[in-house]
Amino acid sequence: MENEITGKLRGVELSAELADEIRKTLAASKASSTIRAYQAAWKNWQNWCEVGGFESLPGTPDALAAYLTERAKSIRSSSLNLACTAIGDAHKRAGFSNPCADPVITTLMRGLRRQAAEKGEVPAQAAALTYDVVDIIRNHIESQTGPRKKALRDLALITLLAATGLRRSEAAVLEWSDIYFENDGTGRLYVRRSKTDQTGKGAIIAIPARVMEDLDRWDGVQGAGRTGRVFGLSGRQISRRIAANAAAAGLGEGFSGHSGRVGMAQTMTRKGAPIALIMRQGRWSSTIMVARYTRRQSAGEALRYL
16 A cells, blocks of 8 residues: 655656655655555455455445445444545545545445444543552562562552643553653653644653652663663553453453553543543543543442532
8 A cells, every 4th residue: 555656746857865764754654653554454445345346446336345344243333434444545645536435435334333322332541540550559569579670660650640641652652751850840841843743843741750760760670871761662562461460469450552542541530630631631632532441430420519
């Protein structure tokens, strides 16, 4: 699904160097994680077309309808949406009309989503790293004996994500120079770039004093002198460390690198924070995800009047 820049652009001859630079710039328009997801979805479509004897590029609405209907039997609605987005993106990049925009496909997708809902499918959501959950993990970590370096790193990571709602990709590239220590014991975190801020406008969010203490203890054993990457983990490693610590503390499955965002939204909602403040801390541009993460807490508000 790579953009086909081979030496000409709109009929204009290009040098190999310029064509390569254009390819790289086009690729930079999306986050690397998004590109990987698109590539995987596109590869699945290509394989299906190859087996069935269809053209993948350009694909026809009829073939796409068959593909989506078949895939809906084994994947969730969110994955179907990703497939459509990836296939449409590949077509637009190659200069073809988007088969996913065909009325047949848009109507089919509404029907598939409705069928999924009737079968009881609900949007998947990571288990929440609320403060109550974090305290259970903290107690488990602090009760353990043996080497402390990894434990202190994991504790600082988990408490930071639970308080700031950092995405795992943001935590992976976080540097000590992005963290500012305030005189009252709290801190500020500068998020240079994120999923919803690809142009790097940046955002500053608050860090509670207790989390700053965890970061200070981690700094003491890390030995980097508050330079370089804070955690030195990839996004996948961050997800694994969160899941492993939650499981070890007896909290079960469902925890991941996204658990901090869910937990932060739920914690602030329980404490009565205005939704605008929750959105600013989590850097959400709309209320949709906040409402999804906190719907159980929000539903409980009715009990005040019942």
